Amino acid sequence: MDRRLFIRLAGGGAIAATTATTLAGCSSALPPEAIAAWQGPVEQADVRRWLVGHALLAPHSHNLQSWLVDLGVPGEITLFIDRSRLLPETDPFSRQMMMSQGTFIELLELAARQKGLRADITLFPQGAFSPTTVDARPTARIRLLPDAAVQPDPLFAQVFRRRTNREAYEAREPDAAALQAIAASVQPHALRTGFVGGAQPEALAQHRRIAKDAWRIELTTPRTVLESFRVLRVGPKEIAQHRDGISLNDPMVRALDAVGLFDRSVAPGPDDFATTSQIQDFNTKIDTTPAFFWLVSEGNDRATQVNAGRAYVRAQLAATAAGLSMQPLSQALQEYPEQTVPYIDIHQLLGAPAPRFTVQMWARLGVAPAIEPAPRRGLDAHILKA
Secondary structure, three states: OOHHHOOOOOOOHHHHHHHHHHHOOOOOOOOHHHHHHHHOOOOOOOHHHHHHHHHOOOOOHHHOOOEEEEOOOOOEEEEEEOOOOOOOOOOOOOHHHHHHHHHHHHHHHHHHHHOOEEEEEEEOOOOOOOOOOOOOOOOEEEEEEEOOOOOOOHHHHHOOOOOEOOOOOOOOOOOHHHHHHHHHHOOOOOOEEEEEOOOOHHHHHHHHHHHHHHHHHHHOOHHHHHHHHOOEEEHHHHHHHHOOOEEEOOHHHHHHHHOOOOOOOOOOOOOOHHHHHHHHHHHHHHHOOOEEEEEEEEOOOHHHHHHHHHHHHHHHHHHHHOOOEEEEOOHHHOOOHHHHHHHHHHHHHOOOOOOOEEEEEEEEEEOOOOOOOOOOOOHHHHEEEO
16 A cells, blocks of 8 residues: 555645745655664674564554564464554454465564474463454464474575555566465465466456555545554654554655644545545556466464465565566455445455455556665564563
8 A cells, every 4th residue: 555655745835935945955855763673783792682683674554563472482483463563454354464474474484494493383372263363372483493304495595675665566467476476485385376467358358447446545545544643653853763553754744743734643535635546546557567476374363364364475585586566456455344345346356255255465567666664663663571
C-alpha cells in the first residue's frame, strides 16, 4: 500500500509563500539512525542477538515490528507478539500480524543456518491463539543446536537488499526464470503460488480492477485511514524517535505539518484532493504494473498464517535476487466489512473460494527504481529478557 504518499498536496500560492522558508535545505532522505539496523548486527558473545539482529529486518504490516523475544533460556529464543502493535481496524483478526511473525521466524532461521545452527521451531508451544484474537502466549519457541549437516541458504544474501517497493514499476514483465525461482523458493511451505502478466490480459485487467476498488475503499473509510494516520512518522525528528510505522519525509508534507495544515486527527473526505489525488496516483501504478503474484493456503489456522509469512519473505528474497520488487496489496485480503466484495472477488479470481482456501498474500511484481530501506527500531527494542 502506498500510504507513504497519502498526502500529496501541491503547494498553492498561500501555502507556498508560508512554507518557502521551511522547505529550504530540506532532504527527503531518512535519518541515518533510523536505518542503522540495515548495516547488520555486530558479532556478539550471544549468537542469538546476532540472529535477532537479522530477523528484525523482516517485512511487517504497517512496519509496526511487533516482535518481542525472550532470551532467558540458554540456547532458545521465545517469540511473542507485541499486542500494543496491532491493527484492529484493517487487520481485525490479526491474520497479517501472524504472517509478520512468520517473516521474522524465516529470517531468523536463515541467519541460524549461516552459523551452522539448526533451528528447531515449535509454533504456539502453549497452544494456538483463537481465530479472532491474539493473547500473551508465545508465537514460537526456537531451540538452536549446532549441526554440521545444516547448509546456508542462498536467500540469506538478499536480506539486506530486500525492500518493499511502492514506486511505479517498469512495463517489462518478469522473465520465466525469475518466476520459476520465486515459485521454487516457497516450496518448503505448503502454499500454492501463482502469477499473472500480459499473456493473460483479461485476468490481468481483473487483478487491476480489484486492487483499485479495494484501495479506494480503504482510503474512503475514515477509521481505516485514521489507523494509518496514527502510525505516520512525519519528518526526521519523528522518524528517528519512533523508527517504525509509515515514514513521510517529503519536504512539502513536513512543511504543511509544521504550520498545522496536516491534521492527522481527521480523515480527509472522499472528495478531498488528498484522497482523490492518491487514488489517481495508485491507479496509475496499478495500470502499469506488469505482473501480480499470490500465495494461497488451504485452511487459515494460526500456524498456516505464520507459515504463509515465512513463504512470502522467501518469495520476496527470491524476487530481490532476480532484480525484481514486490509490494503487497493487502486491502482486498483484509477481513473488515467494507472489503467484503473485493475479498470475495480476489478469492474467486484466484480459484480459492473461502473458507476452504485463503489468499494469504497478493502483490505487485516488477522492476522498480532503488529505494531506501524502512526504519527499524533496533535490537534492544525487541528483547524482553536477555
